[in-house]
Amino acid sequence: MSQADDRMRPYRSVLYIPGARERALEKAQSLPADAIIFDLEDAVAADEKEGARALLSRVLAEADYGARARIVRVNGLDTPWGAEDVRAFRGAGIDALLIPKVGSAADVEAVAALIPDVPVWAMMETPAGMLNAASIAAHPRLAGMVMGTNDLAKELNTRFRADRMPLLTGLQLCLLAARAHGLIAIDGVYNAFKDDEGLRAECKQGRDMGFDGKTVIHPAQVAIANEEFSPSETEVDLARRQIEAFDAARRDGQGVAVLDGKIVENLHAATARQILARAEAIRAEAIADRAI
Numbered sequence: 008m009s010q011a012d013d014r015m016r017p018y019r020s021v022l023y024i025p026g027a028r029e030r031a032l033e034k035a036q037s038l039p040a041d042a043i044i045f046d047l048e049d050a051v052a053a054d055e056k057e058g059a060r061a062l063l064s065r066v067l068a069e070a071d072y073g074a075r076a077r078i079v080r081v082n083g084l085d086t087p088w089g090a091e092d093v094r095a096f097r098g099a100g101i102d103a104l105l106i107p108k109v110g111s112a113a114d115v116e117a118v119a120a121l122i123p124d125v126p127v128w129a130m131m132e133t134p135a136g137m138l139n140a141a142s143i144a145a146h147p148r149l150a151g152m153v154m155g156t157n158d159l160a161k162e163l164n165t166r167f168r169a170d171r172m173p174l175l176t177g178l179q180l181c182l183l184a185a186r187a188h189g190l191i192a193i194d195g196v197y198n199a200f201k202d203d204e205g206l207r208a209e210c211k212q213g214r215d216m217g218f219d220g221k222t223v224i225h226p227a228q229v230a231i232a233n234e235e236f237s238p239s240e241t242e243v244d245l246a247r248r249q250i251e252a253f254d255a256a257r258r259d260g261q262g263v264a265v266l267d268g269k270i271v272e273n274l275h276a277a278t279a280r281q282i283l284a285r286a287e288a289i290r291a292e293a294i295a296d297r298a299i
């Protein structure tokens with residue numbers, strides 16, 4: 008899939024699965040997540056690392072995850088497992104390899120050099136990562152950024168706040184960097200996996216900011232992320248009417264239309280087309296999934 012196509016692929020819900028949890032690996036084949044992060048890093052204990060790598064290699068070769076993007080999060084190259092993790096997924100046909108705790112473009116380069124055939128994604132979760140977001144995003148092999156808000160909060164010594172005020176600068180630096188280079192940008196997790204309303208509020212905030220989707224940790228969080236990161240019926244309806252109004256204005260020789268008391272310029276029509284394309288990509292994914 009080309010990078011341009013990948014920008015349209017839905018990433019509303021991106022589910023973490025600990026690489027050693029066989030039951031969860033199996034269950035994910037039927038969960039409606041748009042993407043899965045198969046984790047070998049922090050969700051796997053040190054004495055399970057080798058076993059999890061072997062299990063994941065086998066599962067990814069044999070199991071059918073349908074339209075879901077398959078992303079493997081490896082251990083850092085500064086650990087005893089990192090280099091072997093990366094090598095294990097060469098030629099495995101995964102959609103991306105996710106590097107933890109990326110601090111600079113050199114961290115991306117070191118992994119990219121080991122695996123020439125797979126798009127690379129970066130966990131953005133350290134103070135250095137936030138400050139270097141622009142040069143990290145500029146790396147030619149980088150295709151996506153995932154916010155690691157738990158690690159970032161730990162490093163910054165922030166307290167949890169429902170409005171995420173202490174994290175907003177970091178989130179926005181990464182979004183700016185990702186958008187400047189046409190990358191996918193996924194928001195961090197919401198830890199309280201039984202608090203649906205808290206999750207919904209955080210999804211809305213992430214969507215308002217411009218993220219493509221949210222990482223989630225539990226199956227119960229998937230539907231809420233999908234809903235909040237899908238274009239709503241109101242948005243789709245407005246997009247259709249904006250395009251109609253703009254096209255009509257064009258036919259009349261005007262460069263600007265007015266709809267519901269607001270101007271519609273070329274850029275609004277372009278955003279409207281993007282909303283329709285996104286809604287269509289989500290619909291196509293749902294159909295592909297039912298056909299399996």
Ligand code: COA
Binds near residue numbers: 025030034050224226
């Ligand atoms: N992916 C897929 N399936 C999952 C899952 C996940 N992340 N988390 C739980 N499940 C499955 C369980 O296997 C169980 O399936 P079953 O009833 O069909 O056997 C079902 O969902 C219900 O699980 P539940 O009992 O509510 O959760 P739990 O107590 O077993 O686990 C967590 C709770 C938080 C420990 C678990 O969800 C988890 O490990 N999440 C991922 C954490 C992670 O990867 N963190 C790293 C990045 S932040």
Ligand code: MG
Binds near residue numbers: 107108132155
């Ligand atoms: Mg982390």
